[in-house]
Amino acid sequence: MVRFPDQPKKPDQFDAPEACCPAYLKVSFVTVAADSANKRLDLHFDGRYKIDVSKVDAGVLWRISAMAFQNRWRMAVAITATLLAGTFQLFVPQFLGQAVDEAQGLLGAAGETVARAKAEEALLTTALLLIGASTARGFCTMMQNYQGEAVGQIIGYDLRMAYYKQIQRLSLSWHDKVHSGDLMTRGILDIEGVRLWVDTGILRFILLSVLITGGAITLLQIDVVLGLLSLSFVPVVGLTASIARLKLRDTWLALQEELSTLTKVMEENLGGIRVVRAFASQVFELQRYDIISAKALAMSHRRIALFVRSTTSMTFVYFCSMGLVLWIGGEKAMEGEITLGELAECLAFMTILQMPVRQIGWMINSIARASTCGGRLFNVLDLEPSIADSADARPLAITDGVLRFEDVDFAYPASARDHRTLTGINLEIRPGKTVGIVGPPGAGKSTIAHLIARYYDVSAGRITFDGQDLRDVTLESLRQSVSIVQQQPFLFTASVDHNVAYGDPWAGRSSIERSSAAAQLHNYIKKLPTGYGTLVGERGVSLSGGQRQRLSIARGVLVDSNVLVLDDSTAAVDAATEQRIRSAMKEVVKERAVVIIAHRLSSLMHADEIIFLEDGHIVERGNHEELLALGGRYRELFDLQSIDDHEDGA
Incomplete structure (x- = not known):
């Protein structure tokens, strides 16, 4: 039996997924670096699609931010709403602490009618202020999210269109060097990485700065020792969150790599389903798919374990700090150094700061991802095609x-x-x-x-x-002025008439039928259930090789060009049909130069x-x-x- 290098083991030979994964199934991504001085491309292959925090490019982040601020009024509204949301959120613990002190005063004035009335009035006022601050914060947060998301979606749209236009514009010599999978990764995942930084990263960074700075100042004003204790969890949780995020990012990238490989294997299997059936290789293909699925499952379990450990450790540190603040702050309150309201204010500030601090890791990862993704995108967007119109x-x-x-x-x-x-x-x-x-x-x-x-x-x-x-x-x-019928016919997943008229979308039905008749395809098309409106399937899978070539010939003939090039365009056509095509085309191309x-x-x-x-x-x-x-x-x-x-x- 001939055994190919990528043939999986028999079921009883399966080892750990890492040991039996076929080498060729490991996804490689092409990294393209552009030298703007001489427009030279440097290509190298990486085993993984990496994001390196140590290589954050401030120039790339500045360029992304400049793109965002082209939407001036939306960004102005979003930033203003973010600053106000952070400010209103800082008022909430202060009003809460004030309410506790006023409630304590209300209890102390149980026998005094006037004092009790004043305390009740003050408590009601504080409660209304608390509700008002929370409502205002909610409204500002809504505006922040809406405008930020709107800017992110606009940037995503602009980048997608610019990127798609650029890859249409770049020369074939460039496309010859770059893997299509890498181009698709840049056009989907990299644009998404930039978009996320625009619609949430920038605004979250501003909000995080307001909350931590404002919270730290307020806590230290209440009591330096208690303030430092209240803030003690910030560096520990922030560092833990950062490390956890980076590890989770690595496992996520590895998981995405395996899922991409699964997609590739399935796409290859579906594209070659006839070959699979012809050689009775269903079991072989199932084993191959199972190997990668097992690796993806193992990576998912590792990701879950990392997430649970990091979340548990951060929660433990936070509650330990809160318990310490409650203990020492309680003693200070009993000694009269601080009020119960100020202690409640410290605890409320800790609660508010908990989530932003946990997001420090997200911020670091988001910055690194935006820098990497933006750099990869700009490397392509900044290129000039080697084949282009001269100045004159x-x-x-x-x-x-x-x-x-x-x-x-x-x-x-x-x-x-x-x-x-x-x-x-x-x-x-x-x-x-x-x-x-x-x-x-x-x-x-x-x-x-x-x-x-x-x-x-x-x-x-x-x-x-x-x-x-x-x-x-x-x-x-x-x-x-030139029509080329390629050696390997490519058909779009569309109707027959769309494929024939691709070079001239405004062609009439008579022109489409005439060119199809010249390619000896018209009679076949008429027999189809919906004629020229019949879908040809993905890349023309519903047609035979000869029919695909003839449809490609019809597409080339339809365009009124001066030169028609037929590049081995009848290789899959039988000799008799080729003779009829040649005879029919004499009249159609008699005024053209034919190669x-x-x-x-x-x-x-x-x-x-x-x-x-x-x-x-x-x-x-x-x-x-x-x-x-x-x-x-x-x-x-x-x-x-x-x-x-x-x-x-x-």
């Missing part, structure tokens, strides 16, 4: 519609300096003519298609469209000119008959494919 770029002006490659050399950015994908390419593509490109894998065929659309810039030489260097025209006008890239010679042998690429060089050029007569590499490939076709027919 102008729209492409089409006259004759002639596309030329002039001594073109090209090497992909990530390749070695001495390795060129294309060397010395000279090629002319005219309207109404078809150019075929053939050659072994890795010869550079698809690279020519990428250069025509200017996904990359040439390393040497130039490509011109009616004499205009592609680097001197706007990308929008160029790509409106056909293929491995199968039957796809391009009708071309006006065929070039044979090998190791990035054009080694042969001519039409089908001329290349056969030449007896070179094209002839060898033709004879080889003829033998294969003969054997398949036999």
Whole structure:
């Protein structure tokens, strides 16, 4: 039996989850650092998505805060409401202490009618003030939460749109280097980390500062010793909360990592469900899923244990401090050094400060998370695309519609300096003519298609469209003039007509049907339950490979472009259907320049000119008959494919 490295053990071989987890299931995140001086990207892979408190970037936090304060009036209302909420909350213990003293005075005036009436009036006034302060605090807290959340949601929206726009804008050479999972993490978790700091972190930091500062001053004014005792739990609980939060954050990140892996495994399983069923691998897949689930469960238990221990220890310290204050404060009250109301005020202040102090750990973690998440986002948002319009770029002006490659050399950015994908390419593509490109894998065929659309810039030489260097025209006008049917067809989870008309959303039904007919797909679509309104499923899963390619061809044909590039677009189509497609497309593309890239010679042998690429060089050029007569590499490939076709027919 062939055993793959990622094959899980049999049930009786299961060890601890850490011991039997397949190595390839460990999630890696790509960290991208941008050098703003030369726009260079440094990529490295981390085993975990870490947040390091020791590396908080004040510049990032300042930039996030500046974004928040662009919503001036909302932030002004939120901060004002926060300051007022904190102030009103500080009044509550004072009114409570005053009420206790007044109640004590009321008891002392039991036999004096006038004194009793005054004490009752004072007590009622204090009670009303207490209710008023609590009500005002509640209203201010409501305004603080509403406006803070509103600003956070606005910032989240702005960041999502800016980020999505940026990844659409950045060049393919950048996308080639970055894992899509990392981009999605930045676009979801990192934006959420920044948003949470804006809508709760900034305001909670202000509230925490008001309560601790105001509470400390008030307590020390009552009695220095008692005030220090009342505040003694603050550093202990604050430190405990900070350490606990950081540990909980680590376990949360580890748990998120395992849950992300679970999602990846399930997504892979669902995407390849036919392969799983074909090889009867359901048990194998279940075991693989169980391994990661066990790790996630173990991490959840560890997180729960950390939370319970930290909460219990903080509660213990708090009540010990309160008991100490009650004991010593009671003695001071009996000796007349303080009143019972002042003792009650100290205890009330401790109760109020308890939750804010516990949130110190949350604050530290929130600051670190916002710094890390914001830094990762800004690294992407601050990048400039390597392929962009020049300062004096102008729209492409089409006259004759002639596309030329002039001594073109090209090497992909990530390749070695001495390795060129294309060397010395000279090629002319005219309207109404078809150019075929053939050659072994890795010869550079698809690279020519990428250069025509200017996904990359040439390393040497130039490509011109009616004499205009592609680097001197706007990308929008160029790509409106070029249609590329990709080697791997990609369909959106939408209806058939949406996919066909993706390049021209305003196309009419007649245009959609005409392009579908040219791709030999119209008759099939008409038989579907809802015709062109039928959903194709995720990435076209409800269609066969050949149907997906034909739908992709229809999409490319529909766009009224000057150049149509078919990059091995009929590889999954049978020979008879391919012949019908070729015949039907003659009328549709007769005014366009057509480039056909293929491995199968039957796809391009009708071309006006065929070039044979090998190791990035054009080694042969001519039409089908001329290349056969030449007896070179094209002839060898033709004879080889003829033998294969003969054997398949036999």
